[in-house]
Amino acid sequence: MSMTKSKIESGVATRQRLLEAAELLFSEEGFDAVSVRDITEKAGANVAAVNYHFNSREHLVELVMERYINPVNDERLARLDALEKKSGGKGLPLEEILDAFVRPFATQVRKSELSEKMFYKLMGRCLGDRGGVMPRSVEQGFQLMLMRFRKAFEKALPGLDPEELLWRVHFTVGAMIHSMAHAETFNRLTQGDSGGPPMEKTLSRFIRFSAAGLRQEMDQELHVEQPRTKGPQEEFLF
């Protein structure tokens, strides 16, 4: 498939067309599965155009990641800042922290020219592809952001073992990334219909799910009839 002829003829700059084609292909196929030729062909440009406009394929990949991830992480920090300023040092409600963590997706997708579906897929690629390897600026932004949110969670859940908290945050991040990157696959596998855009409802669902998981008490076992007939290799009991 190639770019609509209209975009080429209506004089959209080659650089812009390349960027749009790359974002579409990256979100669809993953960063490592798209060749320079795929991009230039889809953009209706010459094979040398990517290297002329972006120096190398790798630079283009990094540019795309930075363009979409950094604004999200920046807005996350800004929202957390605002919440903490408002509360004046007290622990925040989990839901508000989680809201600051995911709502930036909803606001940044509106600022972008991508469809919601493509935006989330691309975001999932950024976070899940390449074994988590990201450009330096993105990696640093992520570290800073996660450090701040981790502290906010710690304050919101005083007394919780830090290692236990880290795992709960890990599960939370995993639920978020997977939902974005693999929503289509999951729908196919479950033959279910978890619905399309708008995504506000999904983010709301995510917040409630994660808040419950993060807040959950250690004595949850009250809910369950403990099976005491465990064999030798049955080493964990919920």
Next chain:
Amino acid sequence: MSMTKSKIESGVATRQRLLEAAELLFSEEGFDAVSVRDITEKAGANVAAVNYHFNSREHLVELVMERYINPVNDERLARLDALEKKSGGKGLPLEEILDAFVRPFATQVRKSELSEKMFYKLMGRCLGDRGGVMPRSVEQGFQLMLMRFRKAFEKALPGLDPEELLWRVHFTVGAMIHSMAHAETFNRLTQGDSGGPPMEKTLSRFIRFSAAGLRQEMDQELHVEQPRTKGPQEEFLF
């Protein structure tokens, strides 16, 4: 890096050495980032060996996926069967369903000759790489397994909207896959130490986290002071 000379000299069959080398490389680099030459070099075999023993690179990939995923899915179904037989048609406790869902990882990793870390990484690759595309037999097994577990969850959570449940299961699966595939990345980004093997404790943490998220009540908002000053684009409230 190449295979330890001992394995070559001690007469381990070439086919076996290729399989071990491939599994190690696939888990480390991902299925799409490993070439036939990478594998044969690591295994100390000739470049033509992969095609001789496995017909093609693609067949080898599918074999590896099947070897590790299918036993896990089979054991999941067997455990769920046993639970449902025991309970005689009544809804099961969430923790028991989740236990049947994740404990097979712990038992299958013991049956395999892989280290825990490698096993989980490889499993994460199977589920996360290639945009969720799996060999036919694996895909079918997954569909069957997810259908059964979805029904079990529905019975355990009567009255819950099916679409809401589907999303909660989606979050659950995401938390699990991400934890396995990206534990190392996450540790790096958080500069945290979420601990290494043994994994029993992690699975226990996962069960409690997911159970709380799945079971969570719709009126969770009681916990939080609702911000009523939302702007026009602030469309979801937890």
Next chain:
DNA sequence: GTCTATAAAGTGATAGAC
């Protein structure tokens, strides 16, 4: 800024000798 032509390296696969 765009094009062609080409370099240099890598890919999976296979025929045929041993």
Next chain:
DNA sequence: GTCTATCACTTTATAGAC
């Protein structure tokens, strides 16, 4: 079962004409 040699492609990147 293993090896070499090679085929037929594809990849990124670039030099140089226009």
